Amino acid sequence: xxxxxxxxxxxxxxxxxxxxxxxxxxxxxxxxxxxxxxxxxxxxxxxxxxxxxxxxxxxxxxxxxxxxxxxxxxxxxxxxxxxxxxxxxxxxxxxxxxxxxxxxxxxxxxxxxxxxxxxxxxxxxxxxxxxxxxxxxxxxxxxxxxxxxxxxxxxxxxxxxxxxxxxxxxxxxxxxxxxxxxxxxxxxxxxxxxxxxxxxxxxxxxxxxxxxxxxxxxxxxxxxxxxxxxxxxxxxxxxxxxxxxxxxxxxxxxxxxxxxxxxxxxxxxxxxxxxxxxxxxxxxxxxxxxx
Amino acid sequence: xxxxxxxxxxxxxxxxxxxxxxxxxxxxxxxxxxxxxxxxxxxxxxxxxxxxxxxxxxxxxxxxxxxxxxxxxxxxxxxxxxxxxxxxxxxxxxxxxxxxxxxxxxxxxxxxxxxxxxxxxxxxxxxxxxxxxxxxxxxxxxxxxxxxxxxxxxxxxxxxxxxxxxxxxxxxxxxxxxxxxxxxxxxxxxxxxxxxxxxxxxxxxxxxxxxxxxxxxxxxxxxxxxxxxxxxxxxxxxxx
Numbered sequence: 001x002x003x004x005x006x007x008x009x010x011x012x013x014x015x016x017x018x019x020x021x022x023x024x025x026x027x028x029x030x031x032x033x034x035x036x037x038x039x040x041x042x043x044x045x046x047x048x049x050x051x052x053x054x055x056x057x058x059x060x061x062x063x064x065x066x067x068x069x070x071x072x073x074x075x076x077x078x079x080x081x082x083x084x085x086x087x088x089x090x091x092x093x094x095x096x097x098x099x100x101x102x103x104x105x106x107x108x109x110x111x112x113x114x115x116x117x118x119x120x121x122x123x124x125x126x127x128x129x130x131x132x133x134x135x136x137x138x139x140x141x142x143x144x145x146x147x148x149x150x151x152x153x154x155x156x157x158x159x160x161x162x163x164x165x166x167x168x169x170x171x172x173x174x175x176x177x178x179x180x181x182x183x184x185x186x187x188x189x190x191x192x193x194x195x196x197x198x199x200x201x202x203x204x205x206x207x208x209x210x211x212x213x214x215x216x217x218x219x220x221x222x223x224x225x226x227x228x229x230x231x232x233x234x235x236x237x238x239x240x241x242x243x244x245x246x247x248x249x250x251x252x253x254x255x256x257x258x259x260x261x262x263x264x265x266x267x268x269x270x271x272x273x274x275x276x277x278x279x280x281x282x283x284x285x286x287x288x289x290x291x
Numbered sequence: 292x293x294x295x296x297x298x299x300x301x302x303x304x305x306x307x308x309x310x311x312x313x314x315x316x317x318x319x320x321x322x323x324x325x326x327x328x329x330x331x332x333x334x335x336x337x338x339x340x341x342x343x344x345x346x347x348x349x350x351x352x353x354x355x356x357x358x359x360x361x362x363x364x365x366x367x368x369x370x371x372x373x374x375x376x377x378x379x380x381x382x383x384x385x386x387x388x389x390x391x392x393x394x395x396x397x398x399x400x401x402x403x404x405x406x407x408x409x410x411x412x413x414x415x416x417x418x419x420x421x422x423x424x425x426x427x428x429x430x431x432x433x434x435x436x437x438x439x440x441x442x443x444x445x446x447x448x449x450x451x452x453x454x455x456x457x458x459x460x461x462x463x464x465x466x467x468x469x470x471x472x473x474x475x476x477x478x479x480x481x482x483x484x485x486x487x488x489x490x491x492x493x494x495x496x497x498x499x500x501x502x503x504x505x506x507x508x509x510x511x512x513x514x515x516x517x518x519x520x521x522x523x524x525x526x527x528x529x530x531x
Contacts, residue, residue, distance in 0.1 A: 168396065168397075168400060171389060171393050171396070171397055171400075172397060172400050174386070174388070174389060175386040175389060175393075175397055178386045178387065178388055178389070179384055179386060181349075181384075182380075182384035182385075182386070183369070184348070184349070184367070184368035184369040184372060185347070185368070185372060185377070185378055185379075185380060185384060185445070186372065186397055186398045186400065186401060186444060186445075186447070186448055187369050187372035187373045187400070187401030187402070187448055188369055188397075188400055188401050189367070189369045189401075190369070
């Protein structure tokens, strides 16, 4: 095992970690805002990947244009999920916690079924010519261009999220997170803030999905493993923390890659779960979580 | 009331409200004219806070509430706020993790137009302490400063009717007079005040009129001076 191989695997893990981080950021935003775990989060990623595939195969839309289109589409999906399902679940009088869990869980099953019905269960790939196959080499370290691009776009998306949190809207989001009943006292419609929160959370996943689709297989079940990793990433980084999601995503990507290299590729998730259990024992609120 | 007198800013009639099926307001009738300071008093559990919460749309109600010519029944709380009926609630409900400045600016978030941050000058004039603590987190303020911030945040919404729920609660006695003084000055700017208070002497001294509530009903109404002089009221609520 050479040093350059270890470095190559580590960088690859960190790049994948940026995608995990962005998926987790969307999940964390929604959870932090309204204390609802979106169990259909992985399926939103899957929807975004199929959307990218369809745009590419049928309309010959390139990667750069897929990004805004899919982000806008997923924004709409997020708003629709809040308006159509979540806002109703919030109004339930009995057992509303259970209703909130099962409503997104049911949505996840529905979306997987819908994808199977429309596209079949076959694994598909989006072959975007040069971007999908090109590599960059420094000495013996070789990395695919698509993954480097994905990492870069994810970082830009994080920068955008950080900018949003500094705007007046970001403050309103934070105020709603703190006290959803008190914002009406200053004329803020919490439903409006909640639906925008879902929209932004879903659009975030949309961007991750487009970049992931440029080098990863696409199937109805693809969201499941990413969702599990996203839950772990959010718990590791701290619920509701943007910086936490970024750092935790990088850590998870690195641990996964190094576990695969040093122990066994089929055991790569063991490393992530071990890390998760460790965090639960040592620091249950996560790296950057609020007390 | 004759047909000639102008419609009051706030007109509450036969208002009922309940918590978990338990009725706490049994048909309340009150009126507040534009420019007045009206006090609502009564023992604990008389329904004073519930009355303000009901007007602000924070709980389901029966009966009718008219504000500035609009029927408030069935309007969500944020719409009532945007019409100008603004509640400073019990316990203040500030955004503790945000700065004083953020709390104030958020007060104008739902308002439109280039002038929406203009009330800031007024807030700093009324409560100079807030200007000294702009970058501080709201939860680090003292009780009195938090109350000033809560009133300041409400003023940022440019209210027509300011409803204050026990503004003197949990603050130093020395500051109570400051708050009452500020309330009078706010009225002087044309804002109508509906105030619920335990400190009856101070409140009746600034109010024009008062209502006395007992177990969800209005049992007495009249000019503040008359209420303050009433022997029954003094015995029952003022402890004199």
